[in-house]
Amino acid sequence: MWYISALRGDSMPALHSIQAAFMHDVYSGEHTSAVYLDKSKSNSSERLNIYYNNTLLGLTDILAGAYPILQKIVGKGFFRTIAHHYIEIHSQSTGNRHTFGGELGAFLSLFQPAAPWPYLSDMAAIEWAYFQAAIAADALVTDFNSLTNLISERPNFVLLLHPGVHFVDLRFNALEIWQGHQKKEIESITLFENPQTVLVWRDQEDVVLLKKVSTSLKKLLVSCQEGESFAKAMLHVGDRLQDVQAFQQEFAQAVSMGVFINKDGN
Known part of the structure; x- marks a missing residue:
């Protein structure tokens, strides 16, 4: 041997x-x-x-x-x-x-x-989130009708993130750099500090998408990820919410994009 x-x-x-x-x-x-x-x-x-x-x-x-x-x-x-x-x-x-x-x-x-x-760690965070979103399990998303019913019938329901959803905190304008490198001809991009949160998810067509999100929506995503009830999560968001209408529009867009599933997965 x-x-x-x-x-x-x-x-x-x-x-x-x-x-x-x-x-x-x-x-x-x-x-x-x-x-x-x-x-x-x-x-x-x-x-x-x-x-x-x-x-x-x-x-x-x-x-x-x-x-x-x-x-x-x-x-x-x-x-x-x-x-x-x-x-x-x-x-x-x-x-x-x-x-x-x-x-x-x-x-x-x-x-x-x-x-x-110095932006490489940001780039790696984006790419890992993209990779994980691409291979995540499928799940049925929550639409507006289902969400409305849950709010009225089960006030303490938990709104979960789709398995393909990830969000990353960036220090630099790394998303712009990442997007620039998707092109065959890479244009000159100036590096600068630009703290932001980027939402990465896979839509119902199996396309991985990336989008900057507000601090308020990030709070909601974190609360959902931690398993808090939707009502409690919204209370956290409302503590320092500056623009209610803008948040409502952003949340509605997130629902329509397939970011959320409910606890029962339907």
Whole structure:
């Protein structure tokens, strides 16, 4: 066998110790598990490198699939550098490849080589929300008639967000930059700080859309996400609501766009 139980005195290492060392090497490229290798195999370290390289290539491809615009901005070479450093400290925790890469935005905000591009963490947040919206489960949305009935019949009902709905807080005008990179000919875009919340969702035609939303609608979305009743969520919104009519129009648009489902999913 390639891996053997290396005796240390009268004791043998626990299986989880061998597994932990091997997984560490698979993601870091180190050879800490070499002490457990069959010494009769001269190419054991090379085999470890094969596992590491395959893991690195596979997970880098996953990240590139989830963050195509980010890769387009920084170039494939630097994107690989970002991916390799990210993978070293963020192992794939499940067998579902669609869950890998969600912390890249936070990682980029602290990744010193990316400091010349301070908006990259915003870009990553947009792309991850877009990716998750695209693969989210389907659900029946709430229309105005259903919502009106719920308000009159069940005042304490919970209005839930559609599984494809996400909202991201941005520091820069990253949405404009992201939209600009959807075009074949990328126009010059000036970077500036512009704090905003962007709603990302998949409509009933399976098209992922992005839209800036007000602080008031964000409050409602957060309350719905936390499972509060619709009545209580509206109270939170009303605390500092400046323009009632504008909020009503924005909320009505959100309903028509398929942002909400009710607790029963109908």
